[in-house]
Amino acid sequence: MKIIPCNLDDVDDIFKLYHLATEYQKKTFPGNVWPSFEPSMVVAEIEEKRQYKIVLHNTMACVWAITFSDTQIWEERDQDAAIYIHRIATNPIFRGKHFVAEIVNWATTYAHSNRKRFIRMDTCGDNQKLIDHYKKSGFDFLGMHPLKCTDGLPSHYHGSEVCFFQVAL
Numbered sequence: 001m002k003i004i005p006c007n008l009d010d011v012d013d014i015f016k017l018y019h020l021a022t023e024y025q026k027k028t029f030p031g032n033v034w035p036s037f038e039p040s041m042v043v044a045e046i047e048e049k050r051q052y053k054i055v056l057h058n059t060m061a062c063v064w065a066i067t068f069s070d071t072q073i074w075e076e077r078d079q080d081a082a083i084y085i086h087r088i089a090t091n092p093i094f095r096g097k098h099f100v101a102e103i104v105n106w107a108t109t110y111a112h113s114n115r116k117r118f119i120r121m122d123t124c125g126d127n128q129k130l131i132d133h134y135k136k137s138g139f140d141f142l143g144m145h146p147l148k149c150t151d152g153l154p155s156h157y158h159g160s161e162v163c164f165f166q167v168a169l
Contacts, residue, residue: 003106006051006063013060014042014051017089024092032125035155037087052106054099061094063087064103066110072153073122073162082118082166083111100137104167111169119167124160131163139165 006014018037025033045051045065054062070084085107090099107119119139123130126144135141142164150157 001054001056001061001102003052003054003102005049006046006053008043008046010046010051010053010060010063011039011042014053014063014089015039017060017063017091018087020092021089029125029127029130032127032156032160034087037154054102056094056097059094060091061097062090062099062103064089066107068114068116070120070122072149073147073157074120074164075148080118081116082120083107083114083116085119085121098137100134104138108167108169117169119169121165123163123165124156125163126161127163134165138167140167141165 015037018034022034042051042065050067051063051065053060065086067084067086068082069078070082071078074082074084085103088100088103090097104119111117111119121134121139123134131141144161144163146161147153147157150159
C-alpha cells in the first residue's frame, strides 16, 4: 500500500469512486447523499497537491482531499492551525481495510511537517455507524451542530446538522 498525491490522469477514477460512494450512501444512509462535484474543483485540488490516493495492488483503493482552511464549516475554530480532510471515497473491493485509520496516520505525519496542531473532518447527518467508524479510526467526536451559513456549500450541508471530528496533535 502506498499513499501518494493524485495526478490529472486520475480524475476519471476519482469520479468513479465518488459515484460508487454516492450509490453506497443511498443504500446505507439515504437522508444525506453527496451531490455531484465540479470537475474543476478536483482538478484544482490535484494541481495544488491537495488530492491524495491510496494505491493497493496497482489500483486506486481510496481518495480524499485536504485543505488548510474550512471557515464556513468550522467557523471560529478555523483560526487553529489545522488540516481538514474531505470526501473520503473507498473503492468497494477494498472496504474493510481500515483506510480511515491509515489516512489519520498519514495526516498526522503531514500535519506535523506542516506545523498543524489538528486534523479535522466533518460529515453530515446523524449516522451513528459512521460516527463510530471515525472514532475507531482515531478521531475524537466533538458533537453535532447546525451550520450558521450554508450559502455556497454543497447541497448535502443544507438543512443538516454536521458531525465534527478532530485529532489533536
